[in-house]
Amino acid sequence: MGSGEVTDLGEGSDNTPTLSEIARAAGVSAPTVSKVLNGRTDVAPKTRARVEEQLRELGYQRRRSTAQPSRLLDLVFHELDSAWAVEVIRGVENVARAEDLSIVLSESAGRLTPGQTWVDGVLARRPAGVVLVLSDLDAGQRNQLTSRGIPFVVMDPAGDPADGVPSVGTNNWHGGLAATRHLLELGHRRIAMVGGPSGMMCSRARLDGYRTALETARIPVDPRLVREGDFHHEAGYTAGRELLTLPDRPTAVFAGNDLQALGLYEAARELGLRIPEDLSVVGFDDLPLARWVGPPLTTVRQPLVEMAETAARLAVDLGRGRQPAATRVDIATSLVVRSSTAAPPA
Template sequence: MASTNVTIADIAAAAGVSVPTVSRVLNGRKGVSAARRQTIERLLEERGYERRGRPAQGSGLVDFVISSLESQWASALLRGAQAEAARHGADMVVTTTDGRPIGTPDWVEHLARRGSDGIVLVVSELLPAGREELERLRVPVVLVDPVGGGAQPFPTVAATDWAGGRDAADHLLSLGHRRIGFITGPIQQICHRDRLDGYQAALRRDGVPVDPELVRHGDSLVGGGRRLGAELLSLPDPPTAIISGSDEQAYGVYLAARDRGLRIPEDLSVVGNDDVELCQWISPQLTTVRQPLAAMAREATRMVIELSRGGIRPNPRVELATSLVLRASTAARDQSLTAGDR
């Protein structure tokens, strides 16, 4: 009877070979002597190693599922995933969900029929039934940024979002700002909650009260940034700086400020998040928290491909570091107008 407890590492240790050597045998690849291959096959049989019910060579396909391709954020992820798939000699199939939750029985069945070697998910919500079906199919799945809340059954690649939110707030605090607004992206996503928590922690550590009136929950889009930026700037005591959960939304804040005749950064400092190409196109160029988007997608794709080829299960969560990129959209508070001057 097959055992789910036997791993490739166990077989490799028993055979006195490396894990990649066992993986080559499992996937029917060359480069292993006949005698060694026979030993590994015998151990796989004796130890009851359970192979996935897939052709030995696999399909050579990786599914990349993302909510939309209409943002520069998505383009950076896609470039990273495609580069890594090509490096491994795999093809990639891209599916967009238009922001809808995924994981219906029809959707999972469609993936199963295609026979992809693994799935990279970059979506806002994965239905519980979909998680269960994907686990049952035993197709390798890796998430880019956590999907939904709570523990996830699949490995995850994320950025250090809490640190990013903290660093953005620390930068503005160091410039003398105390009324700092924050416009999140979709707050149901863990990454946006983490950034908000980091911002609030920085304020508290600096002795600045956390004012709920200065927080808005956005959609990461330009229109949302313009609307919510206008709300913050219309407050009786408006912020002198605003942090946005995305660069595109930060550009919406630019528009809201200009609608009111405010200059950036003289009258309002703005910090974005992601570091997409837009940051260097707009004027003034945007200070932002750089997410290693392409690297995150590359790592997730690498993990999926290696898992599909019998590799060792990776750490359940991999975090890649964010960094603050200083440009021209932030300035010291003494260069800003006071609320009474506006």
């Protein structure tokens, strides 16, 4: 592999050390430094670590002109088995098509950072940019990409970007507030929430929006009405079975996301509760299926396609040396009212 490797042995005219200088400092040959720079795997791990250390110490920065990026754009998912992955892919694909790039798709298989194999692949294929979805790089990985001049952007609906890492997100807190206010305005007072995993900042932000909506309406938050899910259908179903069999069951549920809302639909169906007559449900995301379910789901629209487009565009621009106006872009949510919400039963 090692597409169009540069050996880059000339003068370090712009303050970045030459490969020879790094080689001397690390006690290896210049071709070995070149191999490490290009993500070749035929270098002993210890040697590699020593070279990486010197690259970092000496502040090596690949000069733009010496290495043309490939016509690839890397896209890394935390996990692929979510209905919204397609929305994100579509957004990135829109930019890739316009820029004549192909997308390299990876899944970090549930880990929050991709593995070393992925990093090696990226260094070797030298993409025009990297977009990470709900996934992040550790400090060492960031350093590896930065020193090779490979820009990366986190598309981060979770809302928890590392310092200084360019990221695109959405205002989850405001979405939670809007969803809950909508239910309050319809007259609901017993409003439950099924959140996402408490380890994700987006879950916490939506929950905080829900709490603030209740508190500003002077309704105390009943902890029995707040459940933690994992954003999958089954979690909504399980929480729904529990909530809807409470003696004083809620008349409305903010389901945290659309898939959990569908789980609530199923629980309500099984218990003979009609939506929206007996129970109002609000989702979050506005996946295409939100329009198709029965009744069509009232939900908070998270503009996933636009977010992904913005993240991909940002990565491509960074690769061309353009500095973005802001390293954090939040795209606004909006409430989409359909037929799953109504006034509470009299």
